[in-house]
Amino acid sequence: MGAFIVRRLLGMIAVMFVVSFLVFVIFIKIPGGDPASRMAGKNPLPQNITNIRKQWGFDKPFYVQYVRMMQKTANGLVPGKHGQYDVLRSFDTRQDVAHEIKRGIPATMSLCIGAAIIWLFFGTLVGVISAVFAGRFSDRAITTAALIGVSMPVFWLGLVLRFFLAEKPNDPLFPDGGYVGLTDNPVEWAHHLILPWFCLSILFIGFYGRVLRSNMLDVMNEDYVRTAKAKGLGPKRVLLKHVLRNSMIPIVTLFALDFAAVLGGGAILTETVFDLKGVGWYAAQSVGGLDLPPIMGVTLYGAFFIVFFSAIVDIFYVWLDPRIRPS
Amino acid sequence: MSEPATELTLDTPSLLASEEHEVAIVGRSPWYLAWRRLRRNWVALFSLGVFIAIVIACASAPLYARHVAHTGPNTIHATDQIRVNGKVRKVIQGGAVYNPATDTFEIKSVDILGPTWWHADGRFVLGSDNLGRDEAVRLLYGGMNSLKIGIGSAFICTLLAVVLSLVGGYFGGWPDWFVSRFFDIIWAFPVLLLAIALGTALSVNGFHHLGVSIEPGSLWIPTSVIAFILIPYVGRPIRGQILSLRQKEFIDAAIGQGASPLRVMFSDLLPNVASTILVFFTLIIATNILTEAGLSFLGAGVRLPNPSWGNLIASGQDQLQTAPWLSLIPGIAIVLTVLSLNIFGDGLRDALDPRSKVRIER
Numbered sequence: 227m228g229a230f231i232v233r234r235l236l237g238m239i240a241v242m243f244v245v246s247f248l249v250f251v252i253f254i255k256i257p258g259g260d261p262a263s264r265m266a267g268k269n270p271l272p273q274n275i276t277n278i279r280k281q282w283g284f285d286k287p288f289y290v291q292y293v294r295m296m297q298k299t300a301n302g303l304v305p306g307k308h309g310q311y312d313v314l315r316s317f318d319t320r321q322d323v324a325h326e327i328k329r330g331i332p333a334t335m336s337l338c339i340g341a342a343i344i345w346l347f348f349g350t351l352v353g354v355i356s357a358v359f360a361g362r363f364s365d366r367a368i369t370t371a372a373l374i375g376v377s378m379p380v381f382w383l384g385l386v387l388r389f390f391l392a393e394k395p396n397d398p399l400f401p402d403g404g405y406v407g408l409t410d411n412p413v414e415w416a417h418h419l420i421l422p423w424f425c426l427s428i429l430f431i432g433f434y435g436r437v438l439r440s441n442m443l444d445v446m447n448e449d450y451v452r453t454a455k456a457k458g459l460g461p462k463r464v465l466l467k468h469v470l471r472n473s474m475i476p477i478v479t480l481f482a483l484d485f486a487a488v489l490g491g492g493a494i495l496t497e498t499v500f501d502l503k504g505v506g507w508y509a510a511q512s513v514g515g516l517d518l519p520p521i522m523g524v525t526l527y528g529a530f531f532i533v534f535f536s537a538i539v540d541i542f543y544v545w546l547d548p549r550i551r552p553s
Numbered sequence: 554m555s556e557p558a559t560e561l562t563l564d565t566p567s568l569l570a571s572e573e574h575e576v577a578i579v580g581r582s583p584w585y586l587a588w589r590r591l592r593r594n595w596v597a598l599f600s601l602g603v604f605i606a607i608v609i610a611c612a613s614a615p616l617y618a619r620h621v622a623h624t625g626p627n628t629i630h631a632t633d634q635i636r637v638n639g640k641v642r643k644v645i646q647g648g649a650v651y652n653p654a655t656d657t658f659e660i661k662s663v664d665i666l667g668p669t670w671w672h673a674d675g676r677f678v679l680g681s682d683n684l685g686r687d688e689a690v691r692l693l694y695g696g697m698n699s700l701k702i703g704i705g706s707a708f709i710c711t712l713l714a715v716v717l718s719l720v721g722g723y724f725g726g727w728p729d730w731f732v733s734r735f736f737d738i739i740w741a742f743p744v745l746l747l748a749i750a751l752g753t754a755l756s757v758n759g760f761h762h763l764g765v766s767i768e769p770g771s772l773w774i775p776t777s778v779i780a781f782i783l784i785p786y787v788g789r790p791i792r793g794q795i796l797s798l799r800q801k802e803f804i805d806a807a808i809g810q811g812a813s814p815l816r817v818m819f820s821d822l823l824p825n826v827a828s829t830i831l832v833f834f835t836l837i838i839a840t841n842i843l844t845e846a847g848l849s850f851l852g853a854g855v856r857l858p859n860p861s862w863g864n865l866i867a868s869g870q871d872q873l874q875t876a877p878w879l880s881l882i883p884g885i886a887i888v889l890t891v892l893s894l895n896i897f898g899d900g901l902r903d904a905l906d907p908r909s910k911v912r913i914e915r
Binding site for chain 2: 487
C-alpha cells in the first residue's frame with residue numbers, strides 16, 4: 227500500500243511535469259514570432275523587450291525558457307517577488323496572473339460546491355428512479371429529459387434562464403448575474419448563485435442519471451442480488467444496500483474528476499454567462515484579446531487540480547477495495 | 554427410423570433443421586441482424602431523418618441566401634426599408650434619428666426587426682441582427698460551419714484514435730506505453746480550457762510548423778483543436794477492446810499463419826471493433842458540435858464575422874432583452890441537432906450490440 231502511494235504520487239509529479247511542458251509549448255512555441263515583443267504589451271519601449279528577452283531567457287535554449295516560465299508563474303504565489311519582470315503578467319492588463327486566479331477562487335468554489343451537491347443528489351435520484359421503473363412510462367419520461375439535458379449547450383441554457391427568470395423588466399425573480407461574497411451577505415450570495423448552480427448541474431444530472439441507470443440495470447442481474455432477494459431481504463434493503471452501493475463505484479470516480487475539472491476552471495461557460503468573476507471567467511475574458519497568459523495560467527491550474535484529484539481517487543480505491551491492490 | 558448422417562459437414566445443421574421445420578435456415582451477417590433491429594426502432598430512424606434534414610438545410614444555405622432571402626450572410630441592411638405584411642418599416646428603427654423640423658438628432662430606443670416568418674416574401678424570416686443582417690441566412694451558414702467542424706473533427710478524431718489504439722494494442726510494450734501516456738496527458742487537462750488555450754494560441758499567427766500551414770481564422774483551427782482534445786475519449790475504450798481481442802486465439806492463429814502486423818490490425822482486429830467505432834463516431838459528432846459551440850461562444854472557435862451556432866448565440870446575448878430570438882434560435886438548432894444524434898447513436902448502439910456498454914464519458 228505504501229509503495230503504491232509513493233509510486234502513484236511520483237506518477238502524478240511526472241504527469242504534472244509533462245502537462246506544464248505542454249502548456250509552455252502552447253504558450254511560447256506555437257504562436258511563433260517573438261514572444262518577448264508579445265509579452266511587452268502594446269507600444270512597448272525597445273528597452274522593455276530586451277529586458278523581457280533576457281529575464282525570460284528567450285535567447286537561451288528551450289529548457290531554460292521552460293524553467294524560467296515555471297519560476298515566474300510560481301513567483302506570483304510567493305509574497306515579495308512582484309517586480310516588473312518577476313511574475314507572469316497578462317499582456318493586456320499587466321496584472322499578475324497567479325494573483326488574479328487566486329482572487330477568482332471564492333466565486334468558483336461557491337459555484338462548484340453548491341452545484342456538485344445538487345448534481346450528485348439529483349443525478350442519483352434520476353438514475354435510481356429510472357432504473358427501478360425501467361421500461362415504464364416514468365422511466366421513459368425521465369430518460370428523455372436526461373437526454374435533452376445532456377444535449378443542451380450550458381451557456382445557452384444559462385441565457386434562457388436569464389431571459390425568463392432574471393430579465394423580466396419589473397420584479398425579476400433572480401438577480402441578473404454577478405457575485406456577492408459569502409461573508410459579505412450570505413442571503414444575496416445564495417440568491418445570486420441559484421441560477422448558476424442549476425444551470426451547471428443540469429448537464430451532470432442528465433449524464434450521471436444515464437450512467438447510473440445502466441449500471442444499476444447491470445447490477446440487478448448479478449447473482450448476489452438474486453441471493454439477497456432469495457434470503458428474504460426487503461426490496462428497499464436490496465436496492466439501497468446491494469444494488470445502489472455497487473452501482474455507485476463508477477459514479478464516484480466520475481464525480482471526483484468532474485468536480486476537479488469544474489473547480490479548476492471547467493465551469494468557464496457558466497461563469498461567463500452569469501458574470502461570476504471566478505477562475506474560468508478570468509480565462510474567458512482574455513480570449514477576445516488573444517491575451518494568452520491568463521488562459522495558460524488557468525489551464526495549468528485546472529490541470530493540476532485534475533491530476534491531483536485523480537491520484538487521490540486511485541489511492542482511495544486501492545484502500546477501499548483490496549482486489550485491485552497492485553502486486 | 555431414418556439412417557443417421559454418416560458424414561458431418563458445414564451444411565449438416567441447416568439440412569437437419571430443414572428436415573425438422575421444412576424451411577431452410579438462412580445465414581445472416583451481423584450487420585444485417587443489426588439493421589433488422591434498427592429498422593424496428595422508429596424513434597432512432599426518425600432522429601436520423603431529423604439530422605439528415607438539418608444537414609441538407611444547412612448545405613443549401615447558399616441557395617436559400619440567393620433565391621429566397623436575396624442577401625448574403627455578411628450583408629448589412631441596417632438602413633434598408635422592408636415591406637412586412639404590406640407595411641413599410643426600417644430593418645433597424647430608432648437610435649439617433651435626424652429630425653429636419655427641429656434640425657436635431659433625437660435618440661429613440663433601438664427596435665430590431667423581429668421574425669417576419671413569411672410575411673416579407675422570404676426576407677428576414679427569422680428577423681434581423683443588430684447590424685441588420687438576415688438572421689435566417691446567418692443561421693444556415695453558421696450551421697454549415699458548425700456541422701463541418703463537428704463532422705470533420707469527429708472523423709479526424711476517430712481516425713487518429715483508432716490508428717493509435719491499433720498500433721498500441723497490437724504491439725504492446727513501449728508503443729502501447731506511449732499511446733496510453735499520450736491519452737493520460739490530454740485527459741489531465743480540463744477539456745474546454747485546453748481547447749481555448751490551443752484555439753487562442755493558434756489564432757495569434759496561425760500554425761506554421763511541421764510543414765503544415767493554417768491561417769488564423771481558418772475553420773481548420775477549431776476542427777483540429779477539437780479533434781485533438783477528444784482523442785482519449787474515443788481512444789481509451791477502443792484501446793481496451795483491442796487489448797482484450799489481442800489475447801484471443803484467432804489473433805494468435807492469424808499470426809501463426811504468417812499474417813503481417815498490418816494484416817492482423819486491419820483485417821482481424823479492426824472488423825471486430827467496427828461497430829464500436831461506428832457508435833462512437835455518431836456520438837462524438839454530437840459532443841463536437843457542443844464543444845464547438847462552447848469554443849465559439851467564448852471567441853476561441855469560429856471567429857466573427859464568419860458565423861457559427863456558438864458565436865451567433867454569443868453575439869445575440871447583448872440584445873437578450875430587446876431581441877431574444879438572436880440567441881434563442883441558434884440554441885434550438887444546436888439542441889435539435891445534438892439530440893437527434895444522441896438518440897440515433899443510442900439506437901445504433903442497441904442495434905449493433907444489445908449488450909454492449911459503449912458510452913462516451915465526459
